[in-house]
Amino acid sequence: MSVHIAIVDGPVPATAGLAPTEVGRVGAVLSFDGIVREMEDGRRLIALDYEAYEPMATRELTAVAEEVVRAHGLISLACWHSRGRVLVGAASLRVVIRAAHRGEALVAMGAFIDRLKRDVPIWKEPVWA
Amino acid sequence: MSVHIAIVDGPVPATAGLAPTEVGRVGAVLSFDGIVREMEDGRRLIALDYEAYEPMATRELTAVAEEVVRAHGLISLACWHSRGRVLVGAASLRVVIRAAHRGEALVAMGAFIDRLKRDVPIWKEPVWA
Amino acid sequence: MQVKVLLFGPAAAAAGCDSLTVSVGEGATCRDVLAALGRANAPLEAIADAAKGARLAVNHAFAEATQPIQPTDEVALISMVSGG
Amino acid sequence: MQVKVLLFGPAAAAAGCDSLTVSVGEGATCRDVLAALGRANAPLEAIADAAKGARLAVNHAFAEATQPIQPTDEVALISMVSGG
Numbered sequence: 001m002s003v004h005i006a007i008v009d010g011p012v013p014a015t016a017g018l019a020p021t022e023v024g025r026v027g028a029v030l031s032f033d034g035i036v037r038e039m040e041d042g043r044r045l046i047a048l049d050y051e052a053y054e055p056m057a058t059r060e061l062t063a064v065a066e067e068v069v070r071a072h073g074l075i076s077l078a079c080w081h082s083r084g085r086v087l088v089g090a091a092s093l094r095v096v097i098r099a100a101h102r103g104e105a106l107v108a109m110g111a112f113i114d115r116l117k118r119d120v121p122i123w124k125e126p127v128w129a
Numbered sequence: 130m131s132v133h134i135a136i137v138d139g140p141v142p143a144t145a146g147l148a149p150t151e152v153g154r155v156g157a158v159l160s161f162d163g164i165v166r167e168m169e170d171g172r173r174l175i176a177l178d179y180e181a182y183e184p185m186a187t188r189e190l191t192a193v194a195e196e197v198v199r200a201h202g203l204i205s206l207a208c209w210h211s212r213g214r215v216l217v218g219a220a221s222l223r224v225v226i227r228a229a230h231r232g233e234a235l236v237a238m239g240a241f242i243d244r245l246k247r248d249v250p251i252w253k254e255p256v257w258a
Numbered sequence: 259m260q261v262k263v264l265l266f267g268p269a270a271a272a273a274g275c276d277s278l279t280v281s282v283g284e285g286a287t288c289r290d291v292l293a294a295l296g297r298a299n300a301p302l303e304a305i306a307d308a309a310k311g312a313r314l315a316v317n318h319a320f321a322e323a324t325q326p327i328q329p330t331d332e333v334a335l336i337s338m339v340s341g342g
Numbered sequence: 343m344q345v346k347v348l349l350f351g352p353a354a355a356a357a358g359c360d361s362l363t364v365s366v367g368e369g370a371t372c373r374d375v376l377a378a379l380g381r382a383n384a385p386l387e388a389i390a391d392a393a394k395g396a397r398l399a400v401n402h403a404f405a406e407a408t409q410p411i412q413p414t415d416e417v418a419l420i421s422m423v424s425g426g
Contacts, residue, residue, distance in 0.1 A: 024167035031160040034426050038153035053350055056402035093426050106239050122425030123351030163342050182266055185318035222342050251341030252267030
C-alpha cells in the first residue's frame with residue numbers, strides 16, 4: 001500500500017506514473033488524465049491557471065489518497081496536479097491506481113477524483129481566448 | 130468518434146495509446162492495463178498463453194468497441210489484446226478511452242471490459258511455475 | 259451432412275482435439291449441431307451447453323440457435339472465453 | 343482580536359484582495375470568523391457561507407465550525423474549490 005502525491009508547476013509530465021509495474025500482485029493499472037478543454041461555459045479559452053494553497057493542498061491530497069487506498073484495498077495510488085498555467089489539450093491532473101483487479105480500481109478512481117474536487121484547496125481560473 | 134482495435138503477439142507495447150491527445154474536446158483520458166498476476170487459483174504461474182480465434186476476435190472487439198463508444202458518447206476507444214505468451218507482470222490488455230468528461234469514461238471502461246470477457250473469442254491458458 | 263466444428267481453449271482440451279466433425283440432418287440448426295457435439299464426445303457435453311453460455315459462431319459471427327448450417331460454413335464452438 | 347483570513351480563487355476575486363482582517367471577540371470560533379467575513383465585505387457574504395460548503399482551514403487543516411481561533415493561527419477561507 002503506497003501513496004505518492006505531487007503538485008507540479010505547469011502541465012503534468014507525460015510519462016509520470018508509468019514506472020515498471022510491481023510484479024506479481026498487480027492485475028490492473030488504471031490511469032486517468034484530466035485534460036484542459038477548449039470551451040468553458042460556451043466560451044473559448046486558451047489555458048487554465050491553477051492556484052494551490054500549499055502545503056494544505058498536498059496534505060489533503062495525501063489524506064484523501066490514503067483513505068481511498070485503504071477503503072478500496074488498492075496496492076497504490078499516485079497523483080500529480082498542476083499549479084500555474086496549463087494550455088488547452090494538456091493534462092492538469094494525472095491519477096494512477098494499481099490494484100489486484102479492475103473492479104476496485106474503477107470505483108476508487110471515481111471516488112478519489114470526486115473527493116479531490118470537493119476537498120482539496122486548488123482553484124482554476126480561465127484564461128479566455 | 131473512432132475505434133482502434135489490435136491483437137498483438139506477446140505483451141502489449143508500453144507506449145501504445147499514448148499518442149498526443151486530440152486538442153479541444155477531450156477532457157478525460159482513461160487508460161486501463163490488465164496485467165498477468167503471479168497467483169491463479171492459489172498456484173504460482175510464470176505466464177499466460179493467449180489464443181485468439183481470428184478474424185472473429187478482432188471483429189467482435191471492434192463491434193463491442195463501436196457499441197460502447199456510441200452508448201456512452203465517447204470520443205474514441207482503442208484496445209490492444211495479446212496473443213501468445215505474456216509473462217507475469219506484463220500487460221495482456223490495454224484499453225484507452227478519450228471522452229469529454231470522466232464520468233462516461235469510467236462507466237464505459239467497465240462496460241467494455243465486461244463485454245470483452247463475455248463475448249470475445251479469446252482464451253488464456255496458464256503456464257505453471 | 260458432415261459439419262466440422264472448430265474447438266478452442268477448455269473445449270479443445272476436454273475433447274482432446276482442435277476440431278470435431280459431427281453428422282446432422284440436412285437443414286440442421288446451430289442447436290442441432292451443439293447437441294450433436296455433446297453426443298459425439300462425452301467430455302464436451304457439459305461444455306457445449308447453450309444453458310451455460312456456449313454458442314456457435316458461423317463464418318466468424320455469433321449465430322442464433324435457430325440458424326440453419328450450410329455445408330460450406332466455417333463453424334466454431336465459442337464457450338468459456340477468458341480474454342482480458 | 344484581529345484575525346487575518348487568506349482568500350483564494352473566486353473568494354479573492356469577489357473580495358478584491360488576497361486576505362482580509364476581521365475583528366472578533368476573544369475565544370471566537372470558526373463560525374464567528376466566517377460570519378465576520380460576510381459583514382466585513384459584502385460580496386463575500388454569499389461565498390463565506392457554511393451552508394454552501396464554505397469552510398475555514400486553520401493551520402492547513404479543515405476546522406470544525408466550533409473550533410476556537412488563536413491569534414497565532416494561520417486561517418484560510420476554503421470555498422468553491424475547482425481542482426482537477
